[in-house]
Amino acid sequence: MSKFLVKEEPTIELELELKRASAENKKLMEMLSVVCENYNSLKSHLMEYMSKNPEKLSPSSKKRKSKISNNISKIMRINNGNSQSSYIDEESCKKLRGEETIKAKIPRVYVRTEASDTSLIVKDGYQWRKYGQKVTRDNPFPRAYFKCSFAPICIVKKKVQRSVDDQSILVATYEGEHNHPHPSQLEATSAPFQHQQLPLNSKQKNNVSHITNLKKKNPWLDPFDDGEDPEMEYGSLFVDGKQEEDPRLPDDPNNRFGYLKFPAGYSVELASLPLKVRGDVRNCCCVVSGGVYENLLFFPIIQLLKDRYPGVKIDIVASPRGKQTYEMNKNVRYATAYDPDDQLPEPAEYTDMVGLLKNRYYDMVLSTKLAGLGHAAFLFMTTARDRVSYVYPNVNAAGAGLLLSETFTPDTLNLSEGGYNMYHQMAEWLGKPFRDVPRHIVSPLRVSISKKVKEVVKEKYTKVGAEKGKYVIIHGIESDSKASMQSRGDLDSLLPIEVWAEIADSIREFTPIFVIPHEKERENVEEYFEDASIVFITTPGQLAALINDSVGVIATNTVAVQLANARDKPSIALFSSEEKAKKFVPEAEEKKCIVITSKTGKLIDIDVEAVKNAVQTFNVSLAFV
Template identity: 80%
Template structure:
């Protein structure tokens, strides 16, 4: 007698079919519960679902982003955030902790803040010196436009902190060098306590993070921890402690030039539900009246008059106040070359900016005793000096970016044409003329090329004065 199966024949296709017969998007009813199916039970329905970029694949490998079919529109989930209408509990107190009333649990955020991703307080940890911090100004303005009412604080090196004298969007700038690989334990723990007590919603970092820096950002207790990470094995483990990561093309982020932060800016300005993509504003700086008066006294003492001098910046020196970019180390010219360049200036007084007083003797000896020299080390004073000038001739230092920010005509000297396009994109729109060396070394730059570029500079100055 043949053995027969105890299972009904009607469900045999369901049990014998492989698991791959299930549709990938959702679970379907078995065949015996659905006697009249719209399609055969053993066929696969091909559907293509597009999801947004994963928030962080290290945190949840099954997180495919927001559901594209979900509809939003409530007060808590739509549009940009509104400025915080609550006044501080004590207007005379500059610190933020008194804004929390007694008994308020600061660890629990409001529903609207969590669902909409609002950012009331943001901290930016900026790696590098003056140049790198100056190029982060457009990102700060983008944050102010994208999150109305946000309070932005900065953590930067002592040199980088000086830059925020020119930025009115920054609440507090704290001097702490994030590039120090072996900080003092007391300074490290103190900075962690300061950042933790400010209750940030978001922490942005432009330092390439490994496990150590990622742990530093994690211990700030911020809701969103966003940072660049190493493009090599040094990034191992960092993604576990960060909410969003960016991998640059090289270990030196500054090699990206003017758009060195393009990955972070693209993420910050991303469209969100009914909020369109936030455009990147241009680089702008603001100069206080007190700073202008202080610098005016300095250049008048050097024999220069307002609007009748050209700033010369980028002389060769070992001073840290040269304001170079980490992405272009060949960006200082010897004084002998500067002497040849300034001999061709007509109608305006060349004003040499020295980063250290020891350079004054060298300038007087090589260029001439009657040379106008001003000693300036901070980016704020340099911006005020450029603002009162007729134009700028400089190598690839912060002076070129400040001249573009203040819309002053300038001649930028670069070691190569590629560097010029990288650090000063759309130079013609910025009243900037790029002169590059043909050998790839800045010291070999052609003086005749600079002399020819000065004719364009003189024309711009004549038009500006007309």
């Protein structure tokens, strides 16, 4: 019996020691809670006093107090306004008592969560961006790495990992110091106090104001939406900078079906997480209204999309005539012929086009057609994430905003009247800065010409007796053909053949080539010129190739003027008014373009003598080329 008593004595002593330690631990926890409450009370009084009497505080005292309270406030803010219960380990409490804690740069915080919660998120009031996660050797649970994303200038990092002893406890370790105020203080404190606590330069202040004053979304969708929540924690979905090139496995050359034939970016194992939150655009469709002229001026927008969203695949939906333009654009994947301006489309064609666009899984759809409720419904049925379009500037736009993500309202009902910069609102929206992505500037108009088209055109002008680099193009002969390629914003842009005949007589050094849009115009030209060089061209690609091999262009406000500027060829442009000339050919001198306008506002009344004088100057300048 005595043996059993001897064995029980150590056990009893251990139990007593455990009870004593538990009681002491409980007492220390109570003392710590009292200290924390006193600290919070003193801090609130101090903040109130500083906000009311900012002039009584010297710079040295403010700097010293902010240094002392900086690291402590990080720990005290952890569960402000949250329902989670947290506690600080004994080591951190001991450090808070001495000078070492004030200078510590790596405070550690413990937060208790529910057992069913598997996330690694510690809500401390700041915005964090998750940039990595891995499993360490000393802990079987993964460790998540975060960086403060409230301001671009902040360098604070945070590591979050579950405790080995208790899975319901998250251990958060902070590195660095926040160089911006707590988000809750931006609205709680007064203006003078904000200047004391936020000694930022002008550039940093602009960054903070840009974050707090986000643009409101489409008011049609939610009139009470004030934008994004500044306290939202995006985690791993929040990524700064441009999107990366779309990862996709290569096709198998030995398999006639290929390896991956479904749309890139939609394979679960390859698609990046920020696809929706950051606004990545992998597939984009552009519905372009108008003819050749309007589609040609849309080229800078396509280049802007390629620059802004690397790896994006761009498809075009345009009228049959406008579709021809995209043989000069290498950035376009598919160009589909469908006239968006048709007021009464065939039901079969309409439904077929909706199904085609829906099955391509577009992230963004852009439309230059002025949208009412009908066209907005057409874009809505494509199921694209972002539906962006111009809308009517009058009552016809009612209801369209409910089905669109972003809308632009032009000044007039005819968008083409804006001239060269007719899509400036869309370009400004696409090029706006966003999350470490700077503003993108619209590139000038450029076109590319294939070798096959060049060979076909060379054969055409060789048949009429012209040589490369020794002829001048005359474009803009009056005709009722749609192949005239004039702008919808300037219908008075064609001249009768008798006026062109008088102008062509002044061309001496080079062979004038008349470009006709229809074969029926050949007789009219031959009536004034028996041995005239006439080339029949109806597509913008062939016209661009013809201009590329010429020494210059004399034309009215047709596509020929824009193509000459795009290929850096000298040109003489004839306009009905000076106002239209400034809109369609801005910075004409830099583009080697001589602009001649009519004084009466009608193109037929243009001063032919002024054109002849310009042709002489034109001839002299081309002779030295």
